[in-house]
Amino acid sequence: MKRTVTAAIALTVLLAVSAGCSFLKGAGNAGNIKATISLWHNFTGDDLRAQTMRAIIQEFEEEHPKITVQVREIAPDEYRKRLKESAKSGNMPDVFILWSGAMTREYAAESLIQPIDELVDAYPEWRDGFLPNSLEAFKDRGLVYGAPMGLSPTSILYYNKRIFEENRLTVPKTWSELLYVIHTFNKNGVTPIVLGNKAGWPAQSSIFSTLADRVTGTEWLMNAARQERGVRFTDPAFIDALNYMKQLGDSGAFQEGYQHIDNVEMELKFARGEAAMMIDGGWALTNLAANASQEAMNEMGAELLPAIPGGKGDPNTMAGVVGSGMALGKNVEGAAKEAAFELIYAMAGPEAQQRTLESNQLVSYKIELDKSKVSPIFAEVYDLVNSVSLTPVYDSVLTTEGAEALNDGLQELLEGGDPKKIAASVQDAHAKALGQLLGRVPS
Template identity: 55%
Template sequence: MRKSLIVTLVTTVSVALLAGCGSTGTTGGTKESTAPKTTDAGKPAEKVKLSIWHNYTGEDLRAKTMREYMEKFKKDHPNVELDIQGIPPDGYRPRLKTVAAANEMPDLFVMWPGVMTKEFVAGDLIQPINELLDSKADWKNGFMPGSFDDFTISGKTYSAPMALSPTSILYYNKEIFNKYSVQPPKTWDDLMKLVDTFKKNNVTPIALGNKAAWVAQSSILSSLADRVTGTDWFLKAVDQNGAKFTDPEFVQSLTYLQQLGKAGAFQEGFNSIDNTQMEQMFAQGKAAMMIDGGWALPNLAANTSKEALANMAVTVLPSVPNGKGDPNSLSGVVGTGLGMSKKVSGAQKAAAYELIYALSGPQAQKAILESNQLVSYKVDLDTSKVSSLFADVYKMMSTVKKTPVYDGRLTSASADVVNNGLQELLMGGKPEDIAKKIQDAQAKAVGK
């Protein structure tokens, strides 16, 4: 249960697409190197203004940690007038896209690898941080293999990841399972039987909070569809080269998801609550299961008793009949990092480098891990610092393969069509019709 598990996960990075110290000090044997300085030696620090946008607005341990370290940076850098804006997660991406369209990006901002990075580079909105990474080689080399892949375009790296996010963990309540003498599902038939058993006993089988639409896509479909189609098919469909979203195997994956909805696997009103409310519902024992990402772990650790956490367990989604994908896998992504606006320069850029390092350097990575958030940095876990549930997930990660998350590979426009389509699907829409909408959107996006 040490760093080998993160090596296993990050080495298989195949996707695109959730803190640190307030100084440039290092830990874990990492040597201090020549980071960009805000001033020449002996001269007073030049006053600079710097804006940063983030989505760490919740009361989970990681969000609190990140906010604390941003405030510490302000205190430790009186020459930097830091304008911090926190935007709730569900509204963050739309807000960022709006300012991107107007070319009014904040100086620094939390951004996702993969598609978002590619789109911002294509729009000439951000600048690489290779200079910072190269100036601190020990820090750069402390990341696991593949960590920078989806932040790198044409040899230029635009961010350093601050997390690692499996997106499709099946959480279950051991007390409820024991009460009805059932086991975690290994096959799709097992899952459907569980749904039936819980329904008959007036227990919500699976909590779902799909108000923001991305939850069903990121946490359920990305992994479920990979079980059916296999990863190679999905990557071909993304490129529109040898596979289409109207192919029978993808329609079948939509049919499986709809089968859960029709069987009453989710509570009524699942499209009217968000993922935080979903997590609360599961934590309170109001549902037997929840399919959610690793981002739930800091929230559960902060807001759930040790007894309740000890009653939770984790596994992967079940296999499907004749599936082409590896059933011992989780969809997942290297986590978000700080992007830097193309407009940042001079002393402002030097200050921005210091803040990036403060929030993603070695001490930051250790703090993030101890806030119950996986990272793609070489740091061992002291299990006494985290919840028992997080320790279980940490251990599980060493045994599974990582597969792509849909909105990490699809264009933003196509991902929106998937998200909206899944809401329609779970309300009774035809799988074939929704598949065609997704296919048309992706074909248009890639010009085919």
Template identity: 50%
Template sequence: MKSIRKMSLLLLIMTFILAACGDSGSTNKAEEGTTTKKDEKVKLTVWHNFAGDDLRAKAVRGLIEKFQADNPNVELDAQAIPPDGYRQRLSTVAAGNELPDLFFVYAGSHSAELYKAGLLQPITEVVDQNPEWKGKFLPGAFDPFTFEPGQVYTAPIGMSATSILYYNTTLFDKYKVKVPTTWDEMMTAIKVFNENKITPIALGNKAPWVAQSTIIGALGDRVTGTEWFKNAAAQKGAKFTDPEFVKVLNYFKELSDKKAFQDGANSIDNTQAEQYFIQGNAAMMVSGAWTLTNLAASASEDQMKNIDVTVLPSIPGGKGEANTITGGAGGGLALSKRTEGAAKEAALKLIYAVSGPEAQKAIAESNSMVMYDTDIDKAKVTSLYYKAFNLVKKTTITPVYDAYLSAEAAEVVNNGLQEIMTGGSPESVAKKLQDAQARSVTP
């Protein structure tokens, strides 16, 4: 009996000791938690591709740096990765589910694929908390980033306008050429400039996305209309082997056959083409809004004052509208599914800092298009940007092909346009594109 009583007493003492230890631990953790919430810095990682010396890249980096200065409690690790390698690097970390807290995503298939992989979380709360800001985005701005009803996954930092027709007014006046509004007028302009040893259209298609992004989408929409393209991309009731799309490729072939582009267009890059154009060697160039920021950084106002902008000409019998430019919402910062707590709060705050009203104005005044209704100071932008800014405001935006095509299909059409420029068959390119898109859509 004595041994049993001793053992019971021992067990009772041990119970009190363990309970005391448990209480002590709980008190310490609560105190530590209070200290962490109040005093500890929040770590936040950000990846973006605004790594260049163009004015927009500098403006966005400046907004991120201002956020850091205004929020000293946030320990910010911001990495600027050059655009050429950005998507591949992001794909690599996404495959290992090791994405940073915030990362720049492109509108279209890029952000959609990340969403489908379960790697994103919505930013709806910061959008809904700022209704006046939300209401000033242009129509369709959030569409590429709304993957389920009522849930927004990023706010666009800029606007992608990819098929602006730039033209040199001095050359058009000198050779008495009408700025083309119809396909026949475009063919006449090409003929006259070639006869006078002036390149009609500057093109730098070494990176083969250029012809697709700047020319083929706009031509395609004029011929087929927007709905047909979206159906073909979804493989619902339309195929890229349909006669209307082969017709699109034949219009592109006609440009190439009529020597619209300078010799070696597939061996020079887009920046070289911009310089070739601004130096007066070409009468026209079909390019995107990025050219505005590039020329603002590299060309003189004397060079730019002779440049004007318009849209590509209409196509006879086409099903699409004439007064359109391909493009849409630009990319924005997306939020990793894994980011929680104080880091998530800081991340949402940074998203607003780089895409809020003041940020949109700053980016617009860096000679870069925004999908936001903002006023800009004419004195802060180039004359060329101001013309383009007002042109885009009054035109309809239609899809860029690679924003809807799978990565494989986009590569096929990009390379296919190079093939057509070197004698390839439009029918063959159409067949390869159809096969590639069908593989990506069919389960």
């Protein structure tokens, strides 16, 4: 379904009143809540969104002097690993960043999180202001487990206009054109595509998710993720997608040492004009806005990944997800739960959504963009995203183990690995984890 981000609503923060709801007693008299809660987040960088979210947390603490917030800041590339380690021990934070899709379903199945329907229903206009399927992305068995905080198209082809002009090239629209510009840039001593794949997920989320959809189509992926209709990750369609990814590695598309830098350094390299292209998500925009010069920003353009010849997927798409949201840990209750709800609303409510958008971060909330308050490249991406449909990101539909196997496999693939062996490893890891997960879910 096409995600439209342009409808406007009045951003009125309502004081909800409803009998019998314990949270609303706190919401109506928030200043009297006295509690200590823990908060885990990954807003550690210097990008505008991270600065905005840290400011919101600080303002919350100042406005709620009786609520003590024990904040734990974890770097983005370490966050999921640290949260997973904590989940294994059952020691969940009270409020924390959770990803939609597979991660939400897994944590709900393990009873590591509590539903937040009580909070969502307390503010009907906030609840109804989310884009279609946004809250649904955080649902499991009909219950909402996360308050959406953003919209994350993951596969945008950013390009440097000046470098393309200097090399007398145009932005590639087809796979053969992409391979041609890669060859030409290498011949001219220019890095074709900058990549920072130290954490493993950028190659999967930002490149392979869209590339593979171009090859297999979305229905194939959903059947494979559910292991239904005899569809498996060892199918020829998936191996074909891996072979296209392998072509990028074999063609010298990426700079040396791409596996040793993270996505933030990748974005900074692109901002400094050290590569002609970068395939990255919408989250890059807030980092670019904070760190790139105005001249560099003016040189940036955005486009879709090229079409694949004979592919079953729609080329007028890009991979994307609702992304992360605020979740409630399993052990929070009483006054701490009321305080946690207050904090979740502060970080994901209408005012926070507006401030997030103006920090050059797309949101899954109905807000009209004032383009005078954002960078030119953000406005261009905003329009691009609104012109296409979003397809699934692999790590949003695979099990955690399946996604990790794919991340590791793509690292190996780009270094010359065997697509068939990598496909088998993804199939084995995902099928085993899915079987265990389904075995734990109550009927």
